Amino acid sequence: MTATLEFQGQTKALIATGWVSPASSYPLTSPSTGQVIAQVADCGVTEANLALEATVTAFETWRNTTAYERSALMKKWFALMVRDEQEIARMIALEMGKPVSEALGEVRYAASFIEWYAEEAKRVYGEIIPSQFGHKRLFASKHPVGPVYAVTPWNFPAAMLTRKVGPALAAGCTFVLKPAEQSPLTALKLAELWLEAGGAAGVFQVLPCADPIALSKVFMEDSRIRKITFTGSTEVGRILTKQSADTLKRVSMELGGHAPFIVFDDADIEQAVKDVVACKFRNAGQTCVCTNRVYVQRGILEVFTAKFASAVSGLKVGDSLDPSTQIGPLVDAQGLAKVKTHVADALLHGATAVTGGSALEGLYFQPTVLAGVTEDMLVMREETFGPVAPVIAFDTEAEVLHAANNTPFGLAAYVWTKDLSRAVRVSEKLEYGIVGLNDPIPSTAQAPFGGIKQSGFGREGGHFGLEEYLYVKYVSMVI
Numbered sequence: 369m370t371a372t373l374e375f376q377g378q379t380k381a382l383i384a385t386g387w388v389s390p391a392s393s394y395p396l397t398s399p400s401t402g403q404v405i406a407q408v409a410d411c412g413v414t415e416a417n418l419a420l421e422a423t424v425t426a427f428e429t430w431r432n433t434t435a436y437e438r439s440a441l442m443k444k445w446f447a448l449m450v451r452d453e454q455e456i457a458r459m460i461a462l463e464m465g466k467p468v469s470e471a472l473g474e475v476r477y478a479a480s481f482i483e484w485y486a487e488e489a490k491r492v493y494g495e496i497i498p499s500q501f502g503h504k505r506l507f508a509s510k511h512p513v514g515p516v517y518a519v520t521p522w523n524f525p526a527a528m529l530t531r532k533v534g535p536a537l538a539a540g541c542t543f544v545l546k547p548a549e550q551s552p553l554t555a556l557k558l559a560e561l562w563l564e565a566g567g568a569a570g571v572f573q574v575l576p577c578a579d580p581i582a583l584s585k586v587f588m589e590d591s592r593i594r595k596i597t598f599t600g601s602t603e604v605g606r607i608l609t610k611q612s613a614d615t616l617k618r619v620s621m622e623l624g625g626h627a628p629f630i631v632f633d634d635a636d637i638e639q640a641v642k643d644v645v646a647c648k649f650r651n652a653g654q655t656c657v658c659t660n661r662v663y664v665q666r667g668i669l670e671v672f673t674a675k676f677a678s679a680v681s682g683l684k685v686g687d688s689l690d691p692s693t694q695i696g697p698l699v700d701a702q703g704l705a706k707v708k709t710h711v712a713d714a715l716l717h718g719a720t721a722v723t724g725g726s727a728l729e730g731l732y733f734q735p736t737v738l739a740g741v742t743e744d745m746l747v748m749r750e751e752t753f754g755p756v757a758p759v760i761a762f763d764t765e766a767e768v769l770h771a772a773n774n775t776p777f778g779l780a781a782y783v784w785t786k787d788l789s790r791a792v793r794v795s796e797k798l799e800y801g802i803v804g805l806n807d808p809i810p811s812t813a814q815a816p817f818g819g820i821k822q823s824g825f826g827r828e829g830g831h832f833g834l835e836e837y838l839y840v841k842y843v844s845m846v847i
């Protein structure tokens with residue numbers, strides 16, 4: 369074990385008391401360039417067992433620290449993230465292909481969760497409940513649920529981690545992270561900063577691995593892990609939820625989405641076009657809250673589609689480390705294949721590409737707007753997770769609400785209108801955990817983020833996010 373970590377070359381894992389080198393490693397390839405950028409520590413069952421014992425042991429100490437102590441440490445960690453924001457942004461761009469200028473936004477967003485929960489740690493209040501008897505006193509207090517196992521996706525390597533570890537540490541839980549195979553470097557960098565801030569290695573551990581299944585089982589099967597928090601696909605969310613049943617862990621699931629973006633004919637069209645581009649094309653369309661289906665009221669369909677296609681055709685595709693790049697590559701060959709399949713299916717069934725429509729060299733795909741789309745096409749039924757926006761016409765409010773809700777998913781939905789009554793009416797009827805009303809980017813540290821239906825359960829952000837890591841103890845006393 370050593371105290372420092374080199375990312376270029378061979379990485380380590382943060383386990384128990386410090387940096388550990390497992391017996392094997394796997395090559396990490398940048399989707400931007402196709403080059404191998406690191407050999408990543410490949411943790412297996414041996415490392416998982418070490419981390420398991422360490423998190424259980426560390427919990428006994430960490431749970432007894434004061435909220436003020438935890439808060440002070442988290443503020444130092446936040447400051448270090450801000451100090452190194454450029455380096456972390458480059459790391460994100462390199463390992464998963466997000467344009468570096470956008471990655472910088474992610475780092476700031478990610479750090480804001482650590483800052484916010486450092487403050488909120490001090491506000492975990494209990495209640496004194498009035499009794500109907502003079503000789504009784506009733507108290508409710510909140511306590512950390514216990515050691516947490518977290519599994520995160522590659523699309524926000526920093527923010528999907530801090531949204532979980534922020535509230536967990538603030539609550540007094542210890543935390544073991546298994547980052548996505550494609551994006552371990554950012555998590556390891558944040559772990560390095562945690563140690564620099566003075567955090568204990570056993571409190572926040574990071575175990576990269578090439579094969580998540582065997583490693584995850586160690587944590588999922590042990591009853592001392594009291595909570596699983598997962599962000600990723602609905603399919604894997606289902607597997608982990610089933611696995612959690614045997615030990616009845618607390619479960620938070622942030623899963624896939626299929627976001628509708630509804631533009632009524634009274635909307636400010638210029639603004640709606642700007643906003644749909646921001647909502648759909650950030651991270652090359654690889655976010656769970658990305659617009660997946662654009663519904664436009666028939667009266668403005670033609671003018672909206674023309675302006676939308678013109679804006680999208682101007683987006684600059686390129687290397688993620690180039691500061692002027694707006695659209696990077698897809699994360700891997702599988703991601704690119706899904707985009708190609710969705711576009712080919714749409715074109716085969718009568719859609720037209722108003723702009724884009726083709727793959728480029730490497731893992732890149734042209735930013736694409738599809739017109740003449742119908743509800744039975746793959747793009748309208750599944751999460752595309754790529755830079756493709758299908759546009760579909762609607763006539764009435766009732767019709768678009770039915771179409772928007774006609775999906776097993778319920779994460780985010782967006783509505784553009786200037787009519788206040790309609791805005792309230794439609795947002796109330798949308799079966800989604802998040803609604804952006806003339807707002808393409810609603811996510812923020814202090815607000816609840818999460819889905820319903822097969823987009824999962826539990827909330828991240830705000831005081832709602834902290835509750836996920838706390839249990840309520842009730843004490844009834846006869847005096």
Ligand code: NAD
Nearest residue numbers: 520521522547548580581584600601604622623624625656
């Ligand atoms: P994924 O489900 O394939 O992988 C996510 C994580 O799960 C990775 O760390 C992976 O290693 C791990 N994993 C995969 N199989 C596993 C298993 N059997 N046991 C334990 N761990 C396993 O998802 P992805 O492709 O990395 O991410 C994209 C998905 O994530 C999309 O569906 C997207 O909508 C969703 N997502 C949701 C949110 C949200 O907050 N709701 C945020 C970001 C991404």
